[in-house]
Amino acid sequence: ASQIVFKNPNEPPLVFHWLPIIGSTITYGMDPPAFFRENRAKFGDVFTFVLLGKKTTVAVGPSGNDFILNGKLKDVNAEEIYTVLTTPVFGRDVVYDCPNAKLMEQKKFMKIALTTEAFRSYVPIISSEVQSYFKKDADFKGKSGVVDIPLKMAEITIFTASHALQGSAVRRKFDTSLAALYHDLDMGFTPINFMLHWAPLPWNRKRDHAQRTVAKIYMDTIKERRAEGDSNKELDMMKHLMNSSYKDGTPVPDHEVAHMLIALLMAGQHSSSSTGSWIMLRLAQNPHILEELYEEQVKALGADLPPLAYEDLAKLPLNQAVVKETLRLHAPIHSIMRAVKQPMAVPGTKYVIPTSHTLLSAPGVSATDPLYFPNPDMWDPHRWEPNAVNAPTIVQSSADEEKIDYGYGLVSKGAASPYLPFGAGRHRCIGEHFANVQLQTIVAEVVRLFKVSNVDGGNTLIGTDYASLFSRPLEPAKIRWERRD
Numbered sequence: 001a002s003q004i005v006f007k008n009p010n011e012p013p014l015v016f017h018w019l020p021i022i023g024s025t026i027t028y029g030m031d032p033p034a035f036f037r038e039n040r041a042k043f044g045d046v047f048t049f050v051l052l053g054k055k056t057t058v059a060v061g062p063s064g065n066d067f068i069l070n071g072k073l074k075d076v077n078a079e080e081i082y083t084v085l086t087t088p089v090f091g092r093d094v095v096y097d098c099p100n101a102k103l104m105e106q107k108k109f110m111k112i113a114l115t116t117e118a119f120r121s122y123v124p125i126i127s128s129e130v131q132s133y134f135k136k137d138a139d140f141k142g143k144s145g146v147v148d149i150p151l152k153m154a155e156i157t158i159f160t161a162s163h164a165l166q167g168s169a170v171r172r173k174f175d176t177s178l179a180a181l182y183h184d185l186d187m188g189f190t191p192i193n194f195m196l197h198w199a200p201l202p203w204n205r206k207r208d209h210a211q212r213t214v215a216k217i218y219m220d221t222i223k224e225r226r227a228e229g230d231s232n233k234e235l236d237m238m239k240h241l242m243n244s245s246y247k248d249g250t251p252v253p254d255h256e257v258a259h260m261l262i263a264l265l266m267a268g269q270h271s272s273s274s275t276g277s278w279i280m281l282r283l284a285q286n287p288h289i290l291e292e293l294y295e296e297q298v299k300a301l302g303a304d305l306p307p308l309a310y311e312d313l314a315k316l317p318l319n320q321a322v323v324k325e326t327l328r329l330h331a332p333i334h335s336i337m338r339a340v341k342q343p344m345a346v347p348g349t350k351y352v353i354p355t356s357h358t359l360l361s362a363p364g365v366s367a368t369d370p371l372y373f374p375n376p377d378m379w380d381p382h383r384w385e386p387n388a389v390n391a392p393t394i395v396q397s398s399a400d401e402e403k404i405d406y407g408y409g410l411v412s413k414g415a416a417s418p419y420l421p422f423g424a425g426r427h428r429c430i431g432e433h434f435a436n437v438q439l440q441t442i443v444a445e446v447v448r449l450f451k452v453s454n455v456d457g458g459n460t461l462i463g464t465d466y467a468s469l470f471s472r473p474l475e476p477a478k479i480r481w482e483r484r485d
């Protein structure tokens with residue numbers, strides 16, 4: 001039972017709820033995409049609901065995406081929302097525990113480190129991590145078997161990302177202390193901690209201990225590397241950050257380098273490992289696509305399948321499309337929040353959003369809208385080929401091509417796109433290219449080794465778990481694998 005309650009004619013319609021405070025928290029939290037779809041059908045692209053006592057205004061569709069993600073610094077604010085959650089996990093003085101201008105500089109350091117030369121060095125690192133993982137892991141002994149894929153993808157993601165971004169010395173520590181410490185850090189990264197971040201609960205104590213210990217391990221490694229001088233030829237993020245300086249000439253302090261490295265690994269870990277798991281589940285559901293991927297590599301690279309190089313990834317368009325299409329349907333970040341700093345008029349409507357509201361952007365809504373993606377619920381990597389049956393109907397306006405620099409390099413000025421898995425504007429992802437290279441390399445290596453299918457041989461798909469901060473497959477999410485040779 002729902003009804004529209006108008007408190008102020010200039011505020012968007014409010015989703016009906018029975019309980020104050022709780023509001024729509026439960027229905028939203030169980031399945032955010034379904035919640036957005038239902039209320040959009042009822043109210044249109046802009047509506048408000050009560051999330052943990054806070055009026056939260058959703059604006060969807062390309063213009064809603066643009067309205068929130070391209071909001072001006074004087075109007076919208078990310079750190080006020082996220083800092084309670086991220087600062088205990090990452091540490092002080094980075095990302096959301098500093099003014100936005102400092103974050104922009106930090107993002108610039110991160111982005112500059114990710115050069116073509118660096119990516120050339122990362123692909124062989126990622127390939128060899130994947131190969132040795134499948135050689136050693138006990139669940140991949142023999143010719144075939146069944147595995148819970150998210151557990152495996154979580155390990156493969158953290159081994160590949162830590163080795164490429166933090167160097168081999170740090171990577172070795174993931175075989176001993178670091179894996180368990182990151183597990184403890186992770187416990188601070190749950191939606192319940194938006195409320196309980198401060199509480200002296202056992203998992204928060206573990207989180208705080210893990211943060212201090214991981215930061216110390218990084219700071220000690222930085223000291224060792226400084227002592228080694230220039231002898232280390234690796235092109236990892238730690239090396240770059242420890243040699244960076246802010247615009248005013250201050251070198252980035254070691255504790256900030258350490259905290260940025262934690263932030264980068266956490267940001268990449270959940271999003272990439274969830275996406276990697278969904279790719280494997282989609283391939284298990286569509287084994288013919290996996291065979292097409294194998295054929296694509298044989299055709300483009302030769303039947304002997306030489307070691308993968310960075311340049312090879314561009315020769316594998318279907319491999320790229322598998323990542324792109326999976327992010328369309330399974331973007332790990334379903335809700336992006338901003339505090340409202342000034343009353344904001346929503347263009348094309350009579351609505352004015354007051355400062356008492358939080359804004360919520362959900363680019364996944366337009367990414368699954370039949371207006372832009374024919375047969376939107378169908379996982380069809382071929383839709384990204386020219387003239388495909390299900391090709392997106394997006395007409396890129398010239399405004400979308402315009403670029404702007406928020407302080408960390410040029411990004412698209414317009415955010416009025418229906419497909420934004422990496423966000424847009426000032427807070428846009430700087431890890432997009434890394435994530436693509438990482439995921440494309442992992443998929444290409446898996447395809448060389450295995451065929452996968454659903455355990456029951458059918459084409460069902462597991463549901464989505466929205467209970468953690470990043471959406472991911474409900475576990476257990478098992479697939480059958482079979483060695484190719």
Ligand code: HEM
Pocket residue numbers: 078103107110264265267268269271272275327331332333336337421422423424426427428429430431432434435
């Ligand atoms: C920001 C998605 C991988 C680092 C973002 C945002 C999204 C996103 C949607 C915008 C958040 C907001 O506006 O509040 C993804 C997805 C990934 C991925 C889907 C993988 C499939 C990575 C990786 C890294 C990374 C691998 C690091 C190497 C960052 C950073 C920000 C960001 C530093 C900026 C946060 C800010 O400015 O507030 N990402 N990301 N991401 N991401 Fe990613």
